[in-house]
Amino acid sequence: MSALSGLASSQEWLKQFKAEDRDVARMVLDEVQLVSSRKFSDGIIELIDEIAAERPDKDRKIALYSERPMKLAWGDVPAFFPNSRHGRAEGPGVPPIVVNPKDQEVGSEGIVAQLITAYCRANPRVALSHPGPTKLRKDRVSHIVLVTDLIGSGDRIYRMLESFGHVATLRSWQSYGLIKFIVVAYASTDTGLRRLQTMPLPHEVRSVVSSATLYTAFRGARRELAYSLCRKYPPARRGDPFGWKGGGALISFSHGCPNNAPAILWTRANSWKPIFPGRTVLAAQEAFAIDDDDLLRERAERILKATTARERLDAPDGRLWLSTMAILAASEDGARGAREVSARLGIPLREAGSQLTLCRTAGWIAGKGRLTVLGRLELKRLRRRLRPKTVFPSDTNPFYYPSQLRAP
Numbered sequence: 001m002s003a004l005s006g007l008a009s010s011q012e013w014l015k016q017f018k019a020e021d022r023d024v025a026r027m028v029l030d031e032v033q034l035v036s037s038r039k040f041s042d043g044i045i046e047l048i049d050e051i052a053a054e055r056p057d058k059d060r061k062i063a064l065y066s067e068r069p070m071k072l073a074w075g076d077v078p079a080f081f082p083n084s085r086h087g088r089a090e091g092p093g094v095p096p097i098v099v100n101p102k103d104q105e106v107g108s109e110g111i112v113a114q115l116i117t118a119y120c121r122a123n124p125r126v127a128l129s130h131p132g133p134t135k136l137r138k139d140r141v142s143h144i145v146l147v148t149d150l151i152g153s154g155d156r157i158y159r160m161l162e163s164f165g166h167v168a169t170l171r172s173w174q175s176y177g178l179i180k181f182i183v184v185a186y187a188s189t190d191t192g193l194r195r196l197q198t199m200p201l202p203h204e205v206r207s208v209v210s211s212a213t214l215y216t217a218f219r220g221a222r223r224e225l226a227y228s229l230c231r232k233y234p235p236a237r238r239g240d241p242f243g244w245k246g247g248g249a250l251i252s253f254s255h256g257c258p259n260n261a262p263a264i265l266w267t268r269a270n271s272w273k274p275i276f277p278g279r280t281v282l283a284a285q286e287a288f289a290i291d292d293d294d295l296l297r298e299r300a301e302r303i304l305k306a307t308t309a310r311e312r313l314d315a316p317d318g319r320l321w322l323s324t325m326a327i328l329a330a331s332e333d334g335a336r337g338a339r340e341v342s343a344r345l346g347i348p349l350r351e352a353g354s355q356l357t358l359c360r361t362a363g364w365i366a367g368k369g370r371l372t373v374l375g376r377l378e379l380k381r382l383r384r385r386l387r388p389k390t391v392f393p394s395d396t397n398p399f400y401y402p403s404q405l406r407a408p
Helices: 008-014 019-030 037-053 108-122 133-138 155-165 168-175 190-196 220-232 282-289 292-304 309-313 318-332 337-345 349-361 373-386
Strands: 033-035 062-066 127-129 143-151 180-188 204-210 251-253
Touching: 008 019, 008 282, 019 220, 033 180, 033 282, 037 062, 037 108, 037 143, 037 180, 037 204, 062 108, 108 127, 108 143, 143 155, 143 190, 143 251, 155 168, 155 180, 155 190, 180 190, 190 204, 204 337, 204 349, 318 337, 318 349, 318 373, 337 349
Parallel strands: 033 251, 062 127, 062 143, 143 180, 180 204
Antiparallel strands: none
């Protein structure tokens, strides 16, 4: 049982489904990736540190910007800095968060902006927080880094890149190879990445993990069951059952659940009682305290259909062995490449990539990601070892049996 499905609030959520649908609902819930605040900040900071280390000149800095919604002006995306579409850009930066007086709710961009501020204060000689054109020029910025928690549909980050691309000075610097644009996200979906591939402004995307979705987490009949469940519940609800633009993202951060997650997780429509009401996670905070090893164990036990993963995890090489075996099982189930493995197991893309390389070197996985004969034999041998062993009675572990029989 996962940390999320084991919550008391999750049991109440499950009771809303008909008895024949509860196993499918639990199956969907068990695939939701939980990202704690510590895991989120550590992952983002590691990627920013990596970019900072790539500066061509250590006297130059990188500029960090929190992803934010870009409002259209006369039907067009405006230049990121005022009056900068033509000519030389000058002036201060824009606030990291712009709050509408009529709607003062701040989304995940507030959490990201706080993280950026903390990083820049700790590394003043390395990074700038939301600088304007004058500061960019003075500090000879080498990288413009857009930071977000999740690339879901890709629309928001696309518009932000487009907005930066409308700044004439930045286009000029980019064309001369003086700056690079990089998007840093904790998680990204395949849909969002495909959307960004159509962006004319040259850029790079770096993610910690690949976000699981209804499409990547399940295959065949199980996928159709998950789709059917999301369409069926809550009863008579309007809107896309899979979340914003049909994203179906199976991920939640400790600061909130994204709007492109399936509606059954967050909507209150028709008196539905969700796991994340209004996309807040306050009622499920304890589930985010589970550590990475326990998360890997839970997913490995499900995909390997074994219950003895804890013993292997406690061994000196336990995490490597367990994740490698889980990768073989995921490949058997159709996962191809580091992104699909990361989404299926909830492990970082880097870890998935290195262990896929290990599996290929061992001859267990072919170039395209399919299991080889050796890989199938290894997985078969593994499952045979994980089968429950027959236990015989002994003096220290006697079995109970009736010593006196009586007529009924």
